[in-house]
Amino acid sequence: MNHWLSYSLNDFLIFSPETYFRLFEQSNSALWPYQAPLLLSAMVAIWLILSRHQVAQKAVLLWLGLIWVFVGLWMLRGFYAQINPLVETLAYLFYGESLLLVISAAMTGNTPNRTHVSTAGAISGWLIIIYAYMIHPVVLLLAGKSFRGIELVTIAPDPTAIATIGILLLLRNRGYLLLMIIPCAWIIFTILTYMALR
16 A cells, blocks of 8 residues: 555656647647637637627537537547557546536527526636637746647637636536536646646
8 A cells, every 4th residue: 555655646647748748739730720710709608608699608519519519529639649548548528528528508498588697707707718719828837838828718629628718607507517517527637747747
């Protein structure tokens, strides 16, 4: 038992911090210049939430579903899995989340969302979205990460998972809390990864 307790998270890491952060540079380089329409779609999603249009919830859930399957295929299987075989399996969580989001969209009626949301819930949702869209990329840059490896919503898994939680809070449906389980699980996985990279 003492032998196992002597291990740290870093002992289970099979790649260096440089290799990990280079993945995002490679992803951004390969995707250029299609970051623009992806980021535009993220802004449209926010506009839909603010508009409370009759198809807003359905459209935003469908958009999230497409983004989750894209990130799973593009970033996780296309790049991350090359240095961490476990991510090949974790990518299926992204596909599962995508499926759940699409199913939720199909079950959502085409009516304006008038459900009351608490002030705390709304503030939390917006703060989380602001962090995912703007603060998260900047924090990593300030920490010394290359601009070429910037992590953006709709492309990188971490800000996408964080933004999903914020958006679901703003959609004002308690049933959507179940849709936050996989994003939260991914965030925990990322936190453990960063702890190991230290």
